[in-house]
Amino acid sequence: MSQAQALYRLQEIELNLLRGQKRLNEITAILADSRAVLEARDRVKTAQQALSPLHTRARNLELEIQSNADKARTTDEQLYSGRVRNPKELQDMQQEIQSLKKRSTALEDTLLEVMLAVEEAEARLAQAEADLRAVTADWENQNHLLLDEQNRLKSDQERLLEQRKQALVNVNADSLAAYNALKPRKQNQPVAVLEGDSCAACGVEQTRAIISETDRGATLPRCLSCGRILVRKPGRG
Ligand SMILES: [Zn+2]
Numbered sequence: 001m002s003q004a005q006a007l008y009r010l011q012e013i014e015l016n017l018l019r020g021q022k023r024l025n026e027i028t029a030i031l032a033d034s035r036a037v038l039e040a041r042d043r044v045k046t047a048q049q050a051l052s053p054l055h056t057r058a059r060n061l062e063l064e065i066q067s068n069a070d071k072a073r074t075t076d077e078q079l080y081s082g083r084v085r086n087p088k089e090l091q092d093m094q095q096e097i098q099s100l101k102k103r104s105t106a107l108e109d110t111l112l113e114v115m116l117a118v119e120e121a122e123a124r125l126a127q128a129e130a131d132l133r134a135v136t137a138d139w140e141n142q143n144h145l146l147l148d149e150q151n152r153l154k155s156d157q158e159r160l161l162e163q164r165k166q167a168l169v170n171v172n173a174d175s176l177a178a179y180n181a182l183k184p185r186k187q188n189q190p191v192a193v194l195e196g197d198s199c200a201a202c203g204v205e206q207t208r209a210i211i212s213e214t215d216r217g218a219t220l221p222r223c224l225s226c227g228r229i230l231v232r233k234p235g236r237g
Pocket of ligand 1: 224
């Protein structure tokens with residue numbers, strides 16, 4: 001194996017390591033971000049908060065209607081008890097009964113409106129709760145798949161690190177120095193395949209001398225345009 005080929009092998013392993021790490025970072029970010037569930041939970045809370053005062057209002061109206069009816073009945077009983085004889089007093093009582101009945105009608109209308117609002121708010125709450133269940137189920141399912149993927153990637157990374165160690169055995173110090181110097185400037189791809197007569201990275205056709213050097217694999221031939229180390233793809237001529 002030539003130095004260029006050894007570096008090409010190293011590059012392939014390192015690119016796989018980078019891809020694996022990138023995906024692991026993405027998974028970590030996704031797992032930390034349960035925004036969808038939090039938002040669905042917020043909507044349930046908001047729906048509950050809207051419903052609670054309506055319930056209180058309906059309960060208070062029912063109590064008021066009840067107390068109004070009690071008052072009307074008591075007055076009515078007094079009116080027909082025969083104990084009150086003063087006409088002015090009797091007239092006042094009749095008026096009070098009228099006004100209590102009027103008040104009851106108004107209260108009942110209001111109660112009906114509040115009950116309708118309660119129904120709407122309950123429907124909204126039920127919908128929000130159903131959404132939360134669906135989002136949570138999705139989330140758990142996704143987490144399960146992501147955790148599986150994370151485990152698989154972690155063991156892949158360990159295997160790749162081991163492969164990298166083995167690949168480095170075939171690389172001498174000068175080659176490694178050249179490779180590492182080029183790496184940051186070439187998007188982690190300091191080695192390019194010579195395809196036919198051209199560099200596969202930049203597409204520029206190479207001179208006879210460079211092609212011959214690459215084919216011999218004796219030194220580290222460089223692309224005349226992009227400066228990458230050139231290699232014949234192992235297994236291809
Ligand atoms: Zn090139």
